[in-house]
Amino acid sequence: MAGEIVLGTALAAIGAGVAVGMAGLGSGIGQGIAAAGSVGAVAEDPDMFARGIIFTALPETQAIYGFLIAILLLVFSGIMNPGVTISVASGIVAIGAGAAVGFAGLGSGMGQGITASSSVGAVVEEPDMFARGIIFTALSETQAIYGFLIAILLMVFGGILGT
Amino acid sequence: MVEDIATIVTSLGFPSVEAFIGAMFLVLAVVAVVVVVSTIKPVLNMFPYTYPNARVRARTGRLFTEKEFSEIVESQNIEEVKNYLRSVPDYAKYIDLYPLEKALDTQLAETYDLIARITPDNSKDVFKFLLKKWDIKNIKSIIIAKKANLSTEETLNWIVPFGGLTDKLDSLIEADTVTDVLNALEGTEYPKILEDAIPIYNETGLLLPLEASLDQYLLKNLLRASATPEDDNTSLLHNYIGTMIDAANIKVIIRAKADNLKYEDIEAYMISDGYQIREWKLKELMEAEDVAGVVNGLEGTDYAPMLSDAMTDYTETNSMASFENALDSHVSKTAKTISLKNQFGIGPIIGFLNRKENEVKNLKIIARGKREEGFSTSMIKEMLI
Numbered sequence: 001m002a003g004e005i006v007l008g009t010a011l012a013a014i015g016a017g018v019a020v021g022m023a024g025l026g027s028g029i030g031q032g033i034a035a036a037g038s039v040g041a042v043a044e045d046p047d048m049f050a051r052g053i054i055f056t057a058l059p060e061t062q063a064i065y066g067f068l069i070a071i072l073l074l075v076f077s078g079i080m081n082p083g084v085t086i087s088v089a090s091g092i093v094a095i096g097a098g099a100a101v102g103f104a105g106l107g108s109g110m111g112q113g114i115t116a117s118s119s120v121g122a123v124v125e126e127p128d129m130f131a132r133g134i135i136f137t138a139l140s141e142t143q144a145i146y147g148f149l150i151a152i153l154l155m156v157f158g159g160i161l162g163t
Numbered sequence: 164m165v166e167d168i169a170t171i172v173t174s175l176g177f178p179s180v181e182a183f184i185g186a187m188f189l190v191l192a193v194v195a196v197v198v199v200v201s202t203i204k205p206v207l208n209m210f211p212y213t214y215p216n217a218r219v220r221a222r223t224g225r226l227f228t229e230k231e232f233s234e235i236v237e238s239q240n241i242e243e244v245k246n247y248l249r250s251v252p253d254y255a256k257y258i259d260l261y262p263l264e265k266a267l268d269t270q271l272a273e274t275y276d277l278i279a280r281i282t283p284d285n286s287k288d289v290f291k292f293l294l295k296k297w298d299i300k301n302i303k304s305i306i307i308a309k310k311a312n313l314s315t316e317e318t319l320n321w322i323v324p325f326g327g328l329t330d331k332l333d334s335l336i337e338a339d340t341v342t343d344v345l346n347a348l349e350g351t352e353y354p355k356i357l358e359d360a361i362p363i364y365n366e367t368g369l370l371l372p373l374e375a376s377l378d379q380y381l382l383k384n385l386l387r388a389s390a391t392p393e394d395d396n397t398s399l400l401h402n403y404i405g406t407m408i409d410a411a412n413i414k415v416i417i418r419a420k421a422d423n424l425k426y427e428d429i430e431a432y433m434i435s436d437g438y439q440i441r442e443w444k445l446k447e448l449m450e451a452e453d454v455a456g457v458v459n460g461l462e463g464t465d466y467a468p469m470l471s472d473a474m475t476d477y478t479e480t481n482s483m484a485s486f487e488n489a490l491d492s493h494v495s496k497t498a499k500t501i502s503l504k505n506q507f508g509i510g511p512i513i514g515f516l517n518r519k520e521n522e523v524k525n526l527k528i529i530a531r532g533k534r535e536e537g538f539s540t541s542m543i544k545e546m547l548i
Contacts, residue, residue, distance in 0.1 A: 033213050036210065036217075040217025040221070045221055106199065114209065117213045125221060
C-alpha cells in the first residue's frame with residue numbers, strides 16, 4: 001500500500017501532519033495555561049467551574065481547524081482515498097496549507113490560552129468581567145481563522161479540493 | 164515546466180527533484196523548530212504562575228473595598244466588627260476561635276502559608292523563609308509575655324499557630340522566665356541568632372536587643388534569599404523585599420534622630436546592607452544631625468520626594484506618622500507597580516500580599532479604635548492605610 005503513494009500525496013501527508021501537529025501544539029499549550037488558571041480559580045471558588053470550562057475550551061478551536069484541514073488533505077490527496085493522486089506541485093501547496101493553519105493555530109492558541117487564563121483570574125476577582133473576558137479571549141481567534149481560510153483557499157486554488 | 168524545474172534543481176547541484184525537496188524540507192524544519200522554540204519559551208515561563216495567580220486573584224477579589232471598610236469603621240463597637248467579619252468566610256473560621264487580633268494574624272499567616280505552598284519553585288524559597296515571620300512573632304510574643312508575667316492562657320492569645328516552631332510552642336509557653344524560653348529554643352536556629360543579644364539581656368533586662376536580633380535575622384536573610392534573581396520574577400521579588408527593608412531602615416533612623424540618638428545607638432538595629440540605600444549611605448544617614456539631615460541625605464533616591472513632603476508635615480505636627488505613612492505608601496506603590504508590570508508572573512502575588520497585609524493592619528486599627536475610649540470614626544478613618 002505504502003509503495004503506491006506518489007510524491008505529491010506524500011507531500012500532502014506532510015502538510016496534514018504540520019496542520020494538525022502545529023495547531024495541536026498551540027492549542028494544547030494554550031488550553032493548558034487556561035486550564036491551570038481555571039483550576040486555581042475553582043480551588044478558591046467552586047462556582048467558577050462552568051466559567052472555567054468555557055474559558056478552557058476556547059483554545060480548542062485551533063486544534064479543530066488543524067484537524068479539519070488535515071482530514072481534507074488526507075482525503076483529497078489520496079491517502080484516505082486510494083483512487084486519487086495529486087501532482088508534486090499540489091503536494092507543495094498542501095504543505096503551504098498545512099503550515100498556514102498550523103502556525104496560525106500555534107500562535108493563536110497560545111495567545112488565546114494566556115488571555116483565557118488572565119480572564120479567568122479577572123472573573124474570579126470580579127464576576128462582572130465574564131462577558132468582557134470572553135470578548136478579549138475571542139480576539140485571538142482571528143489569527144487562526146485567517147490561517148484556516150488561507151489553507152482552504154490554497155487547497156481550492158492549488159488543485160487539491162474540487163479536482 | 165517540469166523539465167525547467169529539473170534543470171534548475173540539477174544546476175544547483177542536486178541529483179534529483181526529490182533530493183532538492185528533501186533538502187528544502189530539512190531547511191524548513193530547522194526554521195520551524197527555531198520559530199516554535201522561540202515562541203513557546205516565553206509562554207512556558209508564564210505557565211508556572213497561572214495556577215497561583217488565579218488563586219491569588221480570587222483572594223484579591225475578596226479583599227475589603229473602601230466602601231466595606233467604611234461600613235466596618237461605622238460599627239458601634241468591637242462586637243459589630245466581629246459580626247461583620249463572621250460574614251466573611253476567610254475570617255469567619257477564626258473569629259470565634261481566637262481573640263480578634265489573633266484571629267486576624269492567623270488568617271494572614273494562613274495566607275502566607277498558602278502562598279509559600281503554591282508559588283512556583285524559583286520563588287518558593289523566599290516565601291518559605293517569609294513564614295519564619297510567624298516563628299519570630301511568636302518568640303517575641305512569648306518573651307514579652309514572660310517579662311510581663313502573663314499566664315499561659317493570656318500568652319496563648321498572642322500566639323499564631325503557624326510557622327516552623329508549632330511543635331515547640333507548648334514548651335516555650337510553659338517556660339517560667341525569659342531565660343527559660345531562650346533555653347527551650349535549643350535545637351532550633353534561634354539560639355545562634357540570639358547569642359550576642361542574650362548577654363545584653365542578662366545584663367540589662369531589656370528585651371529590645373533580643374527583638375532587634377530576631378527582626379534583623381528575618382529581614383537580612385529575606386533579602387539574601389532573593390538576592391540572586393534567576394529571572395524577571397525573582398528580580399521583582401527582590402525589588403519588593405529590598406524596598407520593604409529600605410523603608411524599615413529609614414523609619415528606624417528617622418525615629419532615632421527624632422529622639423536625638425547617635426550612630427552608636429542606632430547601628431545595632433539596622434539591616435546593614437539595604438537595597439537602594441546601601442551600607443555606606445546608611446552610615447551617612449545614621450551620622451546625620453537630625454531628621455532634616457536624614458531627609459536631605461536621601462536626595463537622589465526614590466525616597467527623597469515623598470519624605471520631603473512628609474518633612475513639611477513633621478515640622479508642623481512633630482508627628483512621625485507622616486514619615487511612616489509616606490514610606491508605607493511607597494512600599495504599597497512599589498507592590499502595585501510590580502503587580503501591573505508583571506501580570507503573568509509574580510506581580511499578582513506581590514500585589515495581593517501587600518494589600519492583604521494592609522487589610523489586616525487596617526482591621527487591627529479599627530479593632531483598637533473600637534476597643535479603646537476616645538477614638539471617633541473620623542479619627543480611625545484617618546489612621547487607615
